Amino acid sequence: MIRLTDINRVFQVGDQQVHALRDINLTIDNGEYLSIMGPSGSGKSSLLNILGLLDNPSSGEYELEGEVVTHLSDEQQAVIRSTQIGFVFQFFHLLPRLSAEENIALPMMLAGIAAAERRKRTRKILDTLGLTDRAKHKPEQLSGGQRQRVAIGRATIMQPRVILADEPTGNLDRHSGHDVINILENLNQQGMALIIVTHDPELGERAHRKIRFVDGAITVDTGSN
Amino acid sequence: MSMAIVDMLGFSVGAIIRHPLRATLMLLAISIGVASIVILTGLGEGARRYVTSEFSSLGTNLLIVIPGKTETTGTALNIFSGETPRDLTLLDALSLKQHAQVHRIAPVVVGAANVSWQQLSREAPVLGSNSELLELRNWKMARGRFLPGADNTRASAVCVIGSKLRQELFKNENPIGKKIRIGDRQFRVIGTMASGGRSIGVDVEDIVIIPTVSAQNLFNTPSLFRILVEVRSRDALEKVKQHIIKTIKARHQGEEDVTVISQDAVLGTFDRIFTSLTLTVGGIAAISLTVAGILIMNIMLVTVSQRTTEIGLLKAIGASQHQIQSLFLIEASLLTAVGALAGIAIGYISNLFIHYMFPALDNMAPVWAVAAAFLLAVCTGLIFGAMPARRAARLDPIQALARR
Ligand SMILES: Nc1ncnc2c1ncn2[C@@H]1O[C@H](COP(=O)(O)OP(=O)(O)OP(=O)(O)O)[C@@H](O)[C@H]1O
Ligand SMILES: [Mg+2]
DSSP states (O other): OEEEEEEEEEEEETTEEEEEEEEEEEEEOTTOEEEEEOOTTSSHHHHHHHHTTSSOOSEEEEEETTEEOTTOOHHHHHHHHHHHEEEEOTTOOOOTTSOHHHHHHHHHHHTTOOHHHHHHHHHHHHHHTTOGGGTTOOGGGSOHHHHHHHHHHHHHTTOOSEEEEESTTTTSOHHHHHHHHHHHHHHHHTTOEEEEEOSOHHHHHHSSEEEEEETTEEEEEOOOO | OOOOHHHHHHHHHHHHHTOHHHHHHHHHHHHHHHHHHHHHHHHHHHHHHHHHHHHHTTOTTEEEEEESOOSSTHHHHHHHHTOOOOOOOHHHHHHGGGSTTEEEEEEEEEEEEEEEETTEEEEEEEEEEOTHHHHHTTOOEEEEOOOOOSSOOSOOOEEEEOHHHHHHHHTTSOOTTOEEEETTEEEEEEEEEOSOOEETTEEGGGOEEEEHHHHHHHHTOSSOSEEEEEESOGGGHHHHHHHHHHHHHHHTTTOOOEEEEEHHHHHHHHHHHHHHHHHHHHHHHHHHHHHHHHHHHHHHHHHHHHTHHHHHHHHHTTOOHHHHHHHHHHHHHHHHHHHHHHHHHHHHHHHHHHHHHOTTOOOOOOHHHHHHHHHHHHHHHHHHHHHHHHHHHHOOHHHHHHOO
């Protein structure tokens, strides 16, 4: 479970203060499927970054599975990112020098999981993603949809509790966008919480819970259940 | 939660070979630094070995008496008062024979003169001494006899010549009994030296040896260059040394104006001189590693700025700052370690080549210098890689992943 209490995020740009998030209070249960929509610059990515512990709030408290994680050390936050959170980005962010399977195995390598175990898990996930015959391909040899599938494989290989997807279909055509969403929804059905930021209304509607952001604040929350 | 070393290495190698030119540049910088340490310390060590082997050929039970007082404060005073040391004479030398522990005494006069036979003529080193020199220096005769008389205080016009000189003057003729001209005097050849043997930089194959007094007459000097004293046993060296100083002092109106050195002392001195020389040139070469270090730092900074997205991504999937820093440090030290190994190889090959060109120089770099060069190079990589690695670790992942 995720609980955000009075979260603010203020960026200092020169002598100007940019209020990216204002007094966010939000509770997300395990296994929820949630979409975040809103105009550009409204703070959607900022929220995702805080949820994924890539960024710390300027004020407020973030509680994850009953533990306050806001003031943990970098080392401890890294462990949480590694084991509990999976990121999926609009621009895939695959390492170009690594093959599809190596990209997927990267989080396990960082976590110090043995090579044999890595191979076993990677093979399984490649199979469910329909990428087995692309295992040795470099990202540049893959289509956009395939790249995003590899990225999803990488995000979920450590069996995280939450998947944070920031415009996962933003760079894909309609067809591969659907594929990607199907895969993500499948993972959600298996129990991972899925939080999708999107500009696509149709996609946003698919989520069970819809949140709307304007100017750093939540204006609409269709609520749980 | 820590990455396995092999994985770190594999990851770094993967990153390095993506930019072969950059990697080559870093390898080159480091290997040049390390190779120059290996080559320069090799030369220093070679020079040291050369000189010490020259002196160890003197024999271990040897004392050398040279005119002039050194090693005490008296030296400085002498220099300022303008006093010159009294000459060492042949009689001084012969007086040293009294001591029971003294086995042999050889006075030495050195100079150079024109040596000629028939039309052939050349400049050669001339050594004045007595019959004892042969045994004392362990030299071997090829033909004939060595100089006569241990206590010879008279000139006689006989000489012994080195094998190379014999070859040059006489070709295949038998020189024994022939009269050669040394300077403006005639000397009869009574023997020739076997090849081999060196004596403090003088090639025995190249010299003419004549009786002490003949040499003194030839060079018009009453003094000796030095006196070689062979002591019966090593234990008696110090006792004989004191005896020599006392005896000469008594003969020189109470003036202590000679220096007696043993081979150990000479060796020790040269050893110190050349070791510090080696350290100095090695140190200078090590400075070139600093230059390489600065290059590494710049290249690593470029690398970090080009890989911000990668760094941000690694953080997003669970890498800690510490892990990112380690990855970049490993990359830097991997490059420097490989560069250092290449440098050691280059240095060794260069040393072999130099040795091939100058066989007398045994210029193998000392192991400590090679090890130090390697460690220094890796430390350079770590030190100069630290700043870029820290910059990578502190990088803001949001900015890196944003692509605004
Ligand atoms: N690192 C930063 N430094 C300064 N300002 C920032 C930074 N990151 C975000 N902002 C500002 O915070 C506000 C929210 O940005 P955010 O990226 O969260 O918006 P968004 O809703 O994701 O927009 P988009 O739909 O365009 O992705 C914006 O005004 C943005 O300029
Ligand atoms: Mg955004």
